[in-house]
Amino acid sequence: MIASDLRSGVERLGVMIAESSVIVPFTGAGISTECGIPDFRSPGGLWTRNRPIPFADFVASSDARDEAWRRRFAMEPAFAAARPGRGHRALASLYKADKIPAIVTQNIDNLHQVSGFAADHVVELHGNTTYARCIGCGQAYDLPWVRQRFDAAGTAPDCMICAEPVKTATISFGQAMPEDAMRRAAELAQQCDLFLAIGSSLVVWPAAGFPLMARNSGAKLVIINNEPTEQDDIADLVIRHDIGETLGPFVGN
Ligand code: NAD
Numbered sequence: 001m002i003a004s005d006l007r008s009g010v011e012r013l014g015v016m017i018a019e020s021s022v023i024v025p026f027t028g029a030g031i032s033t034e035c036g037i038p039d040f041r042s043p044g045g046l047w048t049r050n051r052p053i054p055f056a057d058f059v060a061s062s063d064a065r066d067e068a069w070r071r072r073f074a075m076e077p078a079f080a081a082a083r084p085g086r087g088h089r090a091l092a093s094l095y096k097a098d099k100i101p102a103i104v105t106q107n108i109d110n111l112h113q114v115s116g117f118a119a120d121h122v123v124e125l126h127g128n129t130t131y132a133r134c135i136g137c138g139q140a141y142d143l144p145w146v147r148q149r150f151d152a153a154g155t156a157p158d159c160m161i162c163a164e165p166v167k168t169a170t171i172s173f174g175q176a177m178p179e180d181a182m183r184r185a186a187e188l189a190q191q192c193d194l195f196l197a198i199g200s201s202l203v204v205w206p207a208a209g210f211p212l213m214a215r216n217s218g219a220k221l222v223i224i225n226n227e228p229t230e231q232d233d234i235a236d237l238v239i240r241h242d243i244g245e246t247l248g249p250f251v252g253n
Contacts, residue, residue: 002238009239010249016220016237017250020194023094026185026210027105027112030199030225031087034244036078037109041201055175058167059135065156065165072129072168073147079129084115086244086251087198092116093252104185106200106207108170123184125177125207127170136164177206189214196222199243202229211235 003009017023029039050071057064084092092115094100102121103112108129112122132141139161146166149157159166171177185207189195195214202208202223208231215221215234223235224246232238239246 028200
């Protein structure tokens with residue numbers, strides 16, 4: 001059912017939240033646009049400017065690695081300035097109230113952790129861009145370490161331990177999904193009674209399979225997104241409005 005207007009959507013969502021005991025949110029880039037981080041597919045989104053660099057290209061080409069890091073450094077002012085928005089804060093309030101055991105996110109911006117979720121309770125399907133890892137041995141590096149070496153050598157640094165390339169700790173197209181996060185997301189989708197898909201175009205698979213999985217396991221499904229998604233038909237409630245306005249009323253004290 002598509003909510004006829006914002007107000008009735010918020011009211012209906014409030015009832016569904018009150019009636020649920022285990023709520024699992026599943027978030028996409030749309031929850032962070034009001035924080036100044038562009039999404040992928042909206043007009044002005046990242047894809048309209050830069051095609052993503054597939055994992056195989058990153059591994060094969062030092063030019064691709066340099067380009068990936070130049071893009072990441074160019075985004076740093078936006079990532080560094082971003083603070084949790086109304087959507088993040090509303091979900092953190094429900095987490096504090098023990099309604100949400102953990103959150104599943106496609107986002108890489110760390111804003112759910114900043115809003116109050118314990119890092120253990122943020123299941124990151126596509127990793128995290130606020131730090132880096134060696135793609136060989138997994139050694140973690142902070143971004144200033146990468147930046148300093150990039151600036152000094154004019155090229156992206158390799159791992160100090162195994163000399164393999166260092167990449168933001170994110171999952172690129174063509175890169176294997178993190179097994180533990182996928183397993184935990186599936187468990188959460190199957191165990192909740194309310195699943196909230198928020199700010200995702202639901203076109204990036206396998207992540208987009210989780211709303212369907214939750215619905216098939218008996219949960220109610222709510223989709224909050226300002227444009228239609230391919231899964232609107234199976235949702236119990238679709239709120240096609242701004243996320244901050246929709247979730248603002250659920251921000252606690
Ligand atoms: P997407 O760009 O495909 O979809 C975002 C959706 O949110 C769009 O349908 C858009 O219309 C909607 N939206 C944007 N702002 C909104 C608002 N204020 N209110 C309501 N709806 C809004 O993003 P996705 O589905 O998350 O998939 C893209 C992939 O890109 C993810 O896997 C993620 O790893 C990566 N990504 C992450 C970030 C981030 O961490 N903030 C930003 C860009 C891309």
